[in-house]
Structure formats: C-alpha cells, structure tokens
Amino acid sequence: MITTASAGPTGPTVSALLHDDMSAFELGIVTEIFGFPLPGMEAAWYRLAICAERPGPVPILGGATIRADHDLDVFASAQTVIVPGGDARSEPADAVLEALRVARRRGSRIVSICTGTFALAAAGLLNGKRAATHWMLTDLLAERFPLVHVDSSALYVEEDNIFTSAGSASGLDLCLHLVRQDFGPSVANAMARRLVIAPHREGYQPQHIETPVRVDPEDDRVAGSMMWALNNLDQSINVDELAGRAHMSTRSYLRQFSRSTGTSPISWLITQRVQASLPLLENTQLSIEQVAARVGFERAITYRYHFRRIVGKTPTAYRRWCRSETAAAGPRSLEQCRASGD
DNA sequence: CAGAATAACCGCCAGC
DNA sequence: ACGCTGGCGGTTATTC
Numbered sequence: 603m604i605t606t607a608s609a610g611p612t613g614p615t616v617s618a619l620l621h622d623d624m625s626a627f628e629l630g631i632v633t634e635i636f637g638f639p640l641p642g643m644e645a646a647w648y649r650l651a652i653c654a655e656r657p658g659p660v661p662i663l664g665g666a667t668i669r670a671d672h673d674l675d676v677f678a679s680a681q682t683v684i685v686p687g688g689d690a691r692s693e694p695a696d697a698v699l700e701a702l703r704v705a706r707r708r709g710s711r712i713v714s715i716c717t718g719t720f721a722l723a724a725a726g727l728l729n730g731k732r733a734a735t736h737w738m739l740t741d742l743l744a745e746r747f748p749l750v751h752v753d754s755s756a757l758y759v760e761e762d763n764i765f766t767s768a769g770s771a772s773g774l775d776l777c778l779h780l781v782r783q784d785f786g787p788s789v790a791n792a793m794a795r796r797l798v799i800a801p802h803r804e805g806y807q808p809q810h811i812e813t814p815v816r817v818d819p820e821d822d823r824v825a826g827s828m829m830w831a832l833n834n835l836d837q838s839i840n841v842d843e844l845a846g847r848a849h850m851s852t853r854s855y856l857r858q859f860s861r862s863t864g865t866s867p868i869s870w871l872i873t874q875r876v877q878a879s880l881p882l883l884e885n886t887q888l889s890i891e892q893v894a895a896r897v898g899f900e901r902a903i904t905y906r907y908h909f910r911r912i913v914g915k916t917p918t919a920y921r922r923w924c925r926s927e928t929a930a931a932g933p934r935s936l937e938q939c940r941a942s943g944d
Numbered sequence: 945c946a947g948a949a950t951a952a953c954c955g956c957c958a959g960c
Numbered sequence: 961a962c963g964c965t966g967g968c969g970g971t972t973a974t975t976c
Contacts, residue, residue, distance in 0.1 A: 841952060850965085853968095857954090857964090860953095867953095869952095872974090900975090900976095904975060907975085948976095949975085950973100956968090957966105957967095957968090958966095958968105960963105960966105
C-alpha cells in the first residue's frame with residue numbers, strides 16, 4: 603500500500619507523479635528511498651507526496667491500481683519533483699507538463715527515472731540540455747525532441763538542477779545520489795546498505811560487496827591517493843602513507859576522506875582488498891595464502907577474518923560455491939547454497 | 945577464541 | 961566571525 607508520508611518528518615519535500623501506465627517498480631524506488639526513513643532519521647527525513655492529475659485510484663502497468671492523495675499543485679510545490687517512467691507511448695497531459703514548468707520556475711530539483719525523461723522533454727525543460735533515458739529509447743527521444751542532447755552512455759545525467767536516469771535500476775543510483783546531496787555520503791551509504799540487504803535480492807547478488815563509495819571529483823588529492831592505493835593493493839599501506847600521497851597531515855586526510863567517501867581509509871582499503879580477491883578465488887588455483895598476499899594481506903588469517911566478516915563465508919567456501927555455481931545447470935539461490943552445506 | 949601490542953580513528957582545541 | 965588544518969590524547973579496531 604502506497605501512502606504519503608505522515609506529518610512527522612520535517613525534511614525536504616519530495617513529490618512523485620502517479621500516471622496511467624506507470625511502472626510500479628520505479629514508483630517503488632521513490633517510496634523506498636524518500637518515503638521510508640533510515641532508523642534514527644525519522645524526524646529529518648523527506649516528506650513524500652504521491653500526486654496525480656486527478657487524485658484517487660490510478661491504474662499502473664501490470665494491472666495494479668495505486669491511489670494518489672495529492673494533486674498537481676502539491677506536485678509542483680515540492681523541493682524535489684520526480685517523474686517515474688512507464689509506457690513511453692503515453693502522452694503526458696497538458697496539466698502535467700504545466701505543473702513541471704511551474705516546478706522548474708520555482709527552482710525545484712526536477713528528476714526523471716527511465717522514460718519519465720519523455721515528460722520532462724515534452725514540457726520543454728530539457729531543450730539544449732543533456733539527458734538520459736532507457737537505452738532502447740534513446741533514438742526515439744532524440745527523434746521526438748531534437749533539441750535534447752541525448753546521452754546514451756550515462757547511468758544518470760545532472761544538468762542545471764535537472765536529473766535524468768537511464769534504466770529503472772539506475773533510477774535507484776540517481777535517487778541515492780540525491781540522498782547524498784541532501785544528507786551526505788554516510789547517510790547515502792547507509793541507505794545503499796539497507797537496499798542491498800533487501801531479502802528478495804539475496805538470490806541475485808549473494809556475494810555483493812557494498813562499495814557505493816564515490817569519490818568527490820573535486821577532491822583530487824584524496825581521489826589520487828585512493829587510485830594509488832588501488833594500483834598498489836599488494837603492498838602494505840597505512841594511513842600515514844596515504845596521507846603523504848595526498849599531501850596532507852594524517853588528521854586532515856582522515857577528515858577529508860570521511861567527508862568525501864563517508865567511510866574511513868583503512869576500512870575502505872580492507873573492502874577493496876577483499877573485493878580484489880574475489881576474481882582470484884574464482885578464476886585461479888592460487889592458495890588462500892597466495893591470494894591474501896596478492897591483495898595486500900600480510901597474514902592469511904587476517905584475510906580470512908575480513909573476508910568472512912564482509913562476504914559472509916570463508917574464502918574456501920566462497921571458491922567452492924563459485925565452482926559448484928559454474929557447474930550447475932542454472933543459478934542457485936543463497937538459500938540453496940546454504941542448504942547444500944556451505 | 946583470548947588477549948596483548950599496535951594502528952586507526954575521532955573529539956577537542958589552538959592557530960592560521 | 962568563519963572555515964580549514966593539524967597536533968594531542970583517549971577510545972576503538974586491527975593484527976597476530
């Protein structure tokens with residue numbers, strides 16, 4: 603059941619447009635992130651309003667019906683205005699296009715997910731600007747709206763406070779980016795963690811390691827030290843050395859690193875090391891000791907400790923799991939994997 | 945697995 | 961005043 607946020611939160615206002623033939627999945631991205639606060643952030647969290655041209659039940663793609671509680675005036679008055687995608691062939695109503703223009707004039711942050719980009723283009727908001735949409739529809743977008751610079755490679759595009767995203771799932775990346783803008787990297791990472799551990803994703807990505815760390819491109823000193831670390835993972839690296847590479851004191855480096863990535867240098871480095879070890883386990887016959895050394899763990903016991911903590915199973919079990927996965931006729935779920943004795 | 949040695953992390957504060 | 965840097969010392973995490 604989709605409802606609007608209660609009166610509790612006092613954070614930024616977000617509105618999402620509910621329209622015929624819309625994708626429930628993409629609206630779900632919006633409600634999951636903006637309508638559902640992280641623990642401890644209930645008071646400061648977003649106030650989400652689900653809006654439609656005519657409030658009430660709206661049929662969506664796939665046969666379900668969702669109710670919108672708010673009208674286009676509310677839609678246009680939010681600080682962030684989101685158009686989720688759906689059937690690209692549906693033409694947005696004139697009233698919707700006008701609401702988008704009003705929101706734009708008011709200075710709202712305008713966001714589209716997937717084919718929602720077509721509505722922004724139809725409203726004229728993207729003229730002369732770069733934009734993204736689903737890869738199957740980039741030609742259609744360029745054809746119908748010649749003034750839009752369609753970027754067919756980006757996951758999402760930000761230009762002049764207008765954000766457009768490519769596929770449905772990249773809408774998730776984009777929404778996380780907005781959370782990052784609003785609340786900083788720590789909160790965005792916590793949100794990514796929550797989304798990744800959603801139970802229904804387990805079967806698809808049982809080995810996913812959380813590395814939603816994006817380096818702030820403005821901070822090239824920290825970014826440079828991180829690049830150096832990634833290229834020299836096999837060496838022993840400590841914080842003083844990283845700080846030196848970044849031409850900063852250790853104290854400042856810790857602070858800048860945290861500000862720009864939301865995590866700390868050594869925990870980031872450990873995660874990168876474990877991540878880098880995965881292909882070695884999957885594709886080589888190297889012993890665990892050799893794999894550990896290749897990715898910079900001086901002692902295999904330390905490698906095992908962190909691997910288990912991050913991946914959830916031992917390196918040997920992971921390797922065995924990959925082998926059986928490759929041999930099996932089809933993908934197995936994590937539950938099956940556990941049931942089979944790993 | 946416990947626990948000691950060491951390193952990382954972070955609040956505080958002075959100084960630029 | 962404001963924001964950033966960097967040293968000090970205590971707490972937490974890592975390593976072995």
